[in-house]
Amino acid sequence: MRGLVWDGSELALVDDLLHRPPGPGEVVVEIATAGLCHSDLNPIDGKITQEVPVVLGHEAVGRIVERGPGVRLPIGTRVVLSVFRPCGACEHCRAGRRTACRRTAEPAATPFSRDGLPVQQFVRTGAFAERTVVSQSQAIPIPEELPDAEAAMLGCATVTAFGAVEERARVRRGETVLVVGAGGIGLNVVLAARAAGAGRIIVCDRNPRKHDIAVACGATDFFVTPEASDVAKACLDTVPDGADAAFECVGRADLLNATIASLGWGGRAVIVGLPSADTELSLRIRSLFHDKALLGCRMGSVDPRTALPELARRALAGEFSLTPLVTRVAPPSEAGDLIADLRRGELERGFFDLRGV
Numbered sequence: 001m002r003g004l005v006w007d008g009s010e011l012a013l014v015d016d017l018l019h020r021p022p023g024p025g026e027v028v029v030e031i032a033t034a035g036l037c038h039s040d041l042n043p044i045d046g047k048i049t050q051e052v053p054v055v056l057g058h059e060a061v062g063r064i065v066e067r068g069p070g071v072r073l074p075i076g077t078r079v080v081l082s083v084f085r086p087c088g089a090c091e092h093c094r095a096g097r098r099t100a101c102r103r104t105a106e107p108a109a110t111p112f113s114r115d116g117l118p119v120q121q122f123v124r125t126g127a128f129a130e131r132t133v134v135s136q137s138q139a140i141p142i143p144e145e146l147p148d149a150e151a152a153m154l155g156c157a158t159v160t161a162f163g164a165v166e167e168r169a170r171v172r173r174g175e176t177v178l179v180v181g182a183g184g185i186g187l188n189v190v191l192a193a194r195a196a197g198a199g200r201i202i203v204c205d206r207n208p209r210k211h212d213i214a215v216a217c218g219a220t221d222f223f224v225t226p227e228a229s230d231v232a233k234a235c236l237d238t239v240p241d242g243a244d245a246a247f248e249c250v251g252r253a254d255l256l257n258a259t260i261a262s263l264g265w266g267g268r269a270v271i272v273g274l275p276s277a278d279t280e281l282s283l284r285i286r287s288l289f290h291d292k293a294l295l296g297c298r299m300g301s302v303d304p305r306t307a308l309p310e311l312a313r314r315a316l317a318g319e320f321s322l323t324p325l326v327t328r329v330a331p332p333s334e335a336g337d338l339i340a341d342l343r344r345g346e347l348e349r350g351f352f353d354l355r356g357v
């Protein structure tokens with residue numbers, strides 16, 4: 001089968017990728033569409049240590065085409081993939097706190113190979129391929145009505161953003177929200193803030209092109225902020241008392257400091273963007289004195305098995321629309337182009353169509 005393989009120096013579309021049969025509790029998912037997330041660039045940019053060669057991709061929708069022993073989901077079930085592989089048995093899993101399961105990110109034996117040699121599976125999903133093998137706990141049934149690209153987006157960008165707003169910052173009706181960075185996740189945060197009834201939604205990005213889409217998603221104020229120092233100024237000029245909730249969606253220490261500096265008393269800052277592992281934050285401790293909070297957030301801090309179907313239901317009910325965020329759907333042969341567009345800030349979300357590639 002075909003798949004996009006990063007070998008440490010080149011991203012290539014290969015056609016001789018193989019996968020092993022599903023083991024106990026595993027399913028083979030035929031991928032329809034997979035989103036290109038910034039995290040997929042981390043191995044390419046050397047921001048994380050990743051064994052190569054590797055099949056990238058983790059935000060995807062597809063169908064179960066094969067089942068290992070003990071799988072209950074029927075063949076043909078339409079599923080969204082989740083990077084989490086919870087054990088299902090520990091105290092956190094039993095209590096529904098799947099993101100707290102210590103075993104969600106345990107390395108698993110890769111299902112992929114090429115020429116008899118293993119090819120790694122990026123974050124236990126490896127979705128830039130015609131098929132992948134995952135645990136049934138990572139395959140979450142999703143309604144047929146939601147279009148492919150939007151369904152794929154639910155699995156990473158949307159669940160992260162809505163979880164950050166609703167579960168982590170607990171944004172209440174009428175509150176002021178600041179969103180730093182209007183990429184795929186940042187714009188989903190804007191949608192979530194509007195759905196939560198935020199009164200004012202201030203969006204900052206260095207790219208002026210993001211104005212229209214940010215406003216379409218619900219931004220009430222948009223500022224072009226070439227430097228991190230522009231962010232707090234823009235926010236505090238707009239709301240002198242500061243933001244009630246602020247989301248750093250880029251993954252830069254200087255922007256996180258600006259996010260914290262934008263908070264009002266009782267404000268919550270949520271770390272949504274992920275910097276490289278060795279990035280450090282220098283912070284004046286007193287900047288959090290007035291009942292402010294700095295919060296980490298792992299994929300929205302919610303259980304994807306309950307959160308994804310609920311988000312799909314809300315999207316289908318018209319509570320929010322992911323359609324404007326689907327900028328481009330391309331064949332995997334255009335991977336170089338799509339990645340260049342992402343780096344230039346020209347994509348809200350780009351996707352690969354993997355059907356019959």
Ligand SMILES: [Zn+2]
Nearest residue numbers: 037039059156
């Ligand atoms: Zn992602």
Ligand SMILES: [Zn+2]
Nearest residue numbers: 087090093101
């Ligand atoms: Zn567990």
